[in-house]
Amino acid sequence: MTDADKAPLDLAYRQAIEYLTGLAERPVGATAGTEQLLKTFGGPLPPGPGSATETVELLGRAAAEGGIPTASGPRYFGYVTGGTLPVAIAADWLVAAWDQTASLYNLSPAVMVAEHVAATWVLDLLGLPEGASVGFPTGCTMAHLTSLAAARHKLLADAGWDVERDGLTRAPQVHIVAGAQHHMTIDLAARYLGFGTGRIRNVPVDDKGRMIAAELERVLAGLDGPVIVCAQVGDVNTGAIDPVGEICDIAHRHGAWVHVDGAFGLWAAASTALRPLVAGVERADSWALDAHKWLNVPYDCGIVVIAHPEAHRAAMLNERAGYLPPATEGERDAIEWVPDFSRRARSLPVWAALRTLGRSGVAEMVERCCALTHRFAGQLAGLDGVELLNDVALNQLLVRFGDDDEVTRAVIARIQSSGVCWFGGTVWQGRAAMRVSVVNWRTGEEDVDRSVAVIRAALSEVSEERAAVPAV
Incomplete structure (x- = not known):
């Protein structure tokens, strides 16, 4: 690497440190508008190569002029976005520098082993089943999609239908049941998987936004065929938590799969003081949460946990192409647990945050x-x-x-x-x-x-x- 190659990296480091150091006193929220930012970023496509250092300087100018909201600052309370722990940022920088495709063991053994360790730590920290499978998708939307795909596989396989091969056209109807206050990403996952939002049955909630268990019993009693019940741990408005243990008991009596949307609220299980709020959550079949929320690692990093690894694997990677190595016992291939093949090592900042913070x-x-x-x-x-x-x-x-x-x-x-x-x-x-x-x-x-x-x-x-x- 030449000095010219190093220069933009050195400048980016200095700009990042300056930005992070000044977070506490920077204006919260963007102060530059579209017109000003177009002047900074716009213009015709350059006809040929230019200075990489000047490009990085331009990015720093956009931040200095208020085009970068300080959403990771200490007084940003607008969305459940979290901040970024310094060790997680450092790990993320290394992820970009290493540029490893974190999809197969033979592409990056170190990353895959670290991801496996991070997965076991997540299960231990949150009190989820030891034998559950774990994936690191981009965020909760893809974690929901992965979970509902695994549920679809198992429920339809139990009914004698191979959905990965034969699709949904003549398959038994899968019902989705959720609280009336469920998050829109559940709807997105239902759309992406071909269920459609019209198939979601909304269960009444109380004045805090929590699913009413007795109403769930009533709704399930009126349904025939496979059912997925979506519970919520942490409403984005009130933080309310569904009675998830009771929901699991009711749903499982009806043979339903229980999925938990725990985008930020499931991290409460990491605290012995708060864990009673999510009592029984370990009895669900799948869980979705974000590390880029309460674990405070950089975007984008979701976590999906599924209590039925074979259904999880079958829904994500039913068959391997000839150019892919066969699965090997003890070697983690991330493509078995998430929808994307080419992916960055987003699990490494999770490992770094958990190793540094500890339980x-x-x-x-x-x-x-x-x-x-x-x-x-x-x-x-x-x-x-x-x-x-x-x-x-x-x-x-x-x-x-x-x-x-x-x-x-x-x-x-x-x-x-x-x-x-x-x-x-x-x-x-x-x-x-x-x-x-x-x-x-x-x-x-x-x-x-x-x-x-x-x-x-x-x-x-x-x-x-x-x-x-x-x-x-």
Whole structure:
């Protein structure tokens, strides 16, 4: 490698360190608009080669001018996106530098062994069945797809149908049952697999968004044929957790497969203090979660766990092409567990994060985020013009201002423009609300306190402005 080749790498490293070091004080949210960013990135395609260093400088300029939101910063509470642990970033840099296709053992033995170890650590940490199979897809959408594909395989194979060979045209109908508050990625997986969203039966939920077990019993009693039940551990609005143990008992009595959407909430199982909230989750048949959420590794990294490895493997890699090596006992081939063939070694940052944090470190991170969410609730409760719409179950809080959709959205916009913190809007039970998601390892008590001060100021300003407008 020449000095010219090293120069853009050195510059990228310096820019990354500068960005990460300044996260706590950088404006939260993007400040550069499309027009400004098009001036930075746009123009005609260059006619020939240019300077790699200048290209990297341009990327750094985009970040410096506010085109890169600090979603990994300590006061970003808009989406359940998580931050990035330094060791996970470092591992991800090495993944890019090594450029290993992490799909077959013989392409990268070290990565595949590390992935196997990471998989066993995940099972141990979350209390999931020791013999379950684990894959590392891009995120929860593909983890759902993988899980529902495995469920489809097993349920239809049990009914005498080979879905991988014969498709769904004349196959027995597979019913999908989910809580009425289920996440849209369940719908996406159903669409991608050919089930269609119209086949999903929604089970009524309580006022917190949790599936009502008695209603599930009623719905299942009216269905014939194969059934997949989708439970949820951690609603994206309220953090609510379905009674997953009871759901497993009911569903299994009816011969159904239980899939758990645990995108962020399943990490609660890593904490002995929070584990009772997900009691019985280990009795499900498949689980989907994201490492790029509460484990705080870089995007993109989901995790899929399936209690029936043979169904998992059959759904993902039914037959091997002649150019692929045969499966060998004790050697992990990632293509057996995820939809993609060519894939980066996204499991390596997971291994690095788990090795560095250890069991107690993961638990402390999850518990601290939950405690900080309670801190938000405690400071906002009782303030004039503030209504909390949910009890804190994990790390999610819904806040409404002035009991008015327009006021709520105006306060959110005012907060976002402050540059100090960032919260997103949502609609809960037909009313506009602000969503508070605490899932970043960097967030501390001072970030909560500073953000609450901004919330109070924004509400006061919006209220004064509305009071000054004469009634029509």
